[in-house]
Amino acid sequence: MSLAVRPVVGRRAKISALGTYVPPKVLTNQDLEKMVETTDQWILDRTGIRERHVLEQGKGVSDICVEAAKKCLAARGIAPTEVEAIVIGTVTPDMMFPSTACLVQDKLGAKGAWGFDVSGGCCGFVYALQAGVKLVESGAHKKVLVCGADANTRMTDYSDRTTCVLFGDGGGAVLIEPAEEGEIGMIDFVHEVDGSGGVSLNMPAGGSLNPSTHETVDKKMHYIHQDGQAVYKFAVRKMAESTTRILERNGIKGSDLGCFIPHQANKRIITATADRLGMPEDRVIINIEKYGNTSAGTIPLAMETAVEDGKLKKGDLVLLAAVGAGFTVGAALLRWEI
Known part of the structure; x- marks a missing residue:
């Protein structure tokens, strides 16, 4: 490595x-x-x-x-x-x-x-x-x-x-x-947005464009609106691209990681990304069965699961990754120092 x-x-x-x-x-x-x-x-x-x-x-x-x-x-x-x-x-x-x-x-x-x-x-x-x-x-x-x-x-x-x-x-x-002397902590990150994907996952009303009215409520414009296929395809592609990019530019392989902690949107998206990275199954943190998709909450919740299961220990290299509404893309590489 x-x-x-x-x-x-x-x-x-x-x-x-x-x-x-x-x-x-x-x-x-x-x-x-x-x-x-x-x-x-x-x-x-x-x-x-x-x-x-x-x-x-x-x-x-x-x-x-x-x-x-x-x-x-x-x-x-x-x-x-x-x-x-x-x-x-x-x-x-x-x-x-x-x-x-x-x-x-x-x-x-x-x-x-x-x-x-x-x-x-x-x-x-x-x-x-x-x-x-x-x-x-x-x-x-x-x-x-x-x-x-x-x-x-x-x-x-x-x-x-x-x-x-x-x-x-x-x-x-x-x-x-x-970080203390001898600690590395945060190493690198890759972020990206693609605003053209906003139409595929959004809440149409409640902001300045469509302020709350009886009409917006009746039309259910204050709920999540999602094009599932478009979101899935983008998420699979971009989660793999962002994680591969951050690992390659830091000269490491998926097998070098202590664990991979992805956003918990869909188990199939997670496993597809892990396969692309060559990550051993036991180092991929999945707890979606207990919590569902909690959006911004999924990665810290998965961190805790990793710690509790003994899969995240001091000194481990950790990769975080997420794809969300916007579309937004984010990946981060760090050394766990707790």
């Missing part, structure tokens, strides 16, 4: 702690069989999902982020007041404004911190992660909290069997800090 660590102006950054949260309510495939024309086997065969979590009424994505952040900071042993900046990756904010970062800062008690939201679809976490990394690498901050979370069930049409089986709620948080 030849790892050519790309130069960083300033200092290197690392993930120093992780915390996740999913709501307690569970929606199983058997539950969906009673709600829409589908079957447990049909869902399993096409997506690999068995169940997903649903956020309770009266709660928002900020609450998911706060619970995950509490666990993250407790794992690191620091107080919320030590956090200097908060970056939230989400497409399901509590409201249009203020930002979810503002709500999290207040609920968490991170007095003195500033922050902002990143809308990257299912790439929300990897995009927010790089924003946090650059804040640390630049020397601007020493402790940046990055969250990836979504409450997709809030915008899911449960009369549409092609989409309602896919989505769940949940997320996670990581703390970004300067």
Whole structure:
């Protein structure tokens, strides 16, 4: 293995702690069989999902982020007041404004911190992660909290069997800090957007183009609208391209990785990418059966699964990858330093 660590102006950054949260309510495939024309086997065969979590009424994505952040900071042993900046990756904010970062800062008690939201679809976490990394690498901050979370069930049409089986709620948080001497931390990233794909996966109403009216509600324009075939084809191609690119330019092979942690959109997309990379099956993290697609929440949740299963250990090379609405594409390579 030849790892050519790309130069960083300033200092290197690392993930120093992780915390996740999913709501307690569970929606199983058997539950969906009673709600829409589908079957447990049909869902399993096409997506690999068995169940997903649903956020309770009266709660928002900020609450998911706060619970995950509490666990993250407790794992690191620091107080919320030590956090200097908060970056939230989400497409399901509590409201249009203020930002979810503002709500999290207040609920968490991170007095003195500033922050902002990143809308990257299912790439929300990897995009927010790089924003946090650059804040640390630049020397601007020493402790940046990055969250990836979504409450997709809030915008899911449960009369549409092609989409309602896919989505769940949940997320996670990581703390970004300067790497210590001898640590590598974050190595490289590849990001891309292709706005021509926006028509294939979107929520048409609720913004400035189609503000909320009785007509937009009646037309179900506040739900997820998806061209499944177009999204699937793009995701398979671009996840493979982005991961291959980042590995090749850093002089490593898929077999050199400790684990591959992809966005959990569809089991077939994950396995197709892993095959392209030559990744051993036991190093590919898949937990979609428990959570469904939680958009920006999938990668931190999969990180926790990898740690719990003993597949992610200190010193491991880790590859992250996601494709989402936009279309957005993101991949990141790092050394796990926890």
